[in-house]
Amino acid sequence: MWERVEKGNVIYYTLPEWAAQGAQVIMTTRVGGVSEAPYEGLNLGLHVGDDSSAVIANRRLLLDANRWREGAFVTAKQVHGDGVLYVDASFGGRGFSDYESAIDDTDGLFTAERDLVLATFYADCLPLAVFHPTLKLLGLAHAGWQGTYRNIGAALIGAMGAKWDFEPEELWCATGAAIGPCCYQVDADFYQRFLERYPDSDPWFSAGEKGKYRFNNEKANVALLQKAGVKRENISVLGLCTACHDDLFFSYRKGAGKTGRHGLWGALI
Numbered sequence: 001m002w003e004r005v006e007k008g009n010v011i012y013y014t015l016p017e018w019a020a021q022g023a024q025v026i027m028t029t030r031v032g033g034v035s036e037a038p039y040e041g042l043n044l045g046l047h048v049g050d051d052s053s054a055v056i057a058n059r060r061l062l063l064d065a066n067r068w069r070e071g072a073f074v075t076a077k078q079v080h081g082d083g084v085l086y087v088d089a090s091f092g093g094r095g096f097s098d099y100e101s102a103i104d105d106t107d108g109l110f111t112a113e114r115d116l117v118l119a120t121f122y123a124d125c126l127p128l129a130v131f132h133p134t135l136k137l138l139g140l141a142h143a144g145w146q147g148t149y150r151n152i153g154a155a156l157i158g159a160m161g162a163k164w165d166f167e168p169e170e171l172w173c174a175t176g177a178a179i180g181p182c183c184y185q186v187d188a189d190f191y192q193r194f195l196e197r198y199p200d201s202d203p204w205f206s207a208g209e210k211g212k213y214r215f216n217n218e219k220a221n222v223a224l225l226q227k228a229g230v231k232r233e234n235i236s237v238l239g240l241c242t243a244c245h246d247d248l249f250f251s252y253r254k255g256a257g258k259t260g261r262h263g264l265w266g267a268l269i
């Protein structure tokens with residue numbers, strides 16, 4: 001289960017049961033940090049128009065709080081796709097101090113190597129983490145509605161399963177903060193599109209205003225992970241809406257597109 005941590009002036013969520021088995025995963029908030037409005041607080045995104053020296057300082061706060069090395073950090077340019085990539089120590093440092101050096105066109109990263117900090121970024125999209133507690137494998141993925149539609153969770157599990165021999169029921173998964181159905185209305189075309197691809201996806205939606213639907217991306221991903229073979233009791237859900245809690249998280253919709261990014265970061269320890 002997720003647990004809230006306050007360290008120095010930063011707040012983040014972590015998974016103590018995962019840490020006890022060798023994976024330190026953090027879901028960051030916007031609290032603490034040195035960025036100014038509209039990125040106020042702990043903005044971790046270099047590509048959103050914030051002062052890059054502030055972003056780098058914010059990233060260092062989190063590395064220091066977790067005793068992680070800057071040279072171990074690796075991130076990618078996320079494109080709302082379903083591309084996932086295995087990374088090893090040779091990727092260390094990619095995308096830490098400049099966006100250009102981040103890995104291209106990738107929405108999920110996974111590794112079996114310790115001392116490599118996988119970093120993914122969000123403002124409303126759903127953060128996903130996958131961990132094999134005995135083989136010590138860790139993967140993170142970015143699931144906005146497009147990633148969900150493409151089933152990036154299953155893509156990540158499939159890529160990990162192609163490289164190592166395990167059953168999905170052995171995996172632990174976690175979802176972080178994302179925009180909730182309370183704040184996420186979609187049109188009928190969106191609903192139909194999902195229903196065509198996933199005939200049992202109706203429960204992921206509820207009635208919205210004026211013929212619209214409310215989309216529950218977290219619920220969708222939990223269902224898709226279960227469909228991929230993960231046990232429900234092995235999925236930790238944070239269950240906080242980024243738009244309702246825009247004092248705690250960055251929300252692209254609430255901020256009308258002008259906002260920072262929080263992170264789902266993780267390392268095998």
Ligand SMILES: [Zn+2]
Pocket residue numbers: 179180181182183241242243244245
């Ligand atoms: Zn909400």
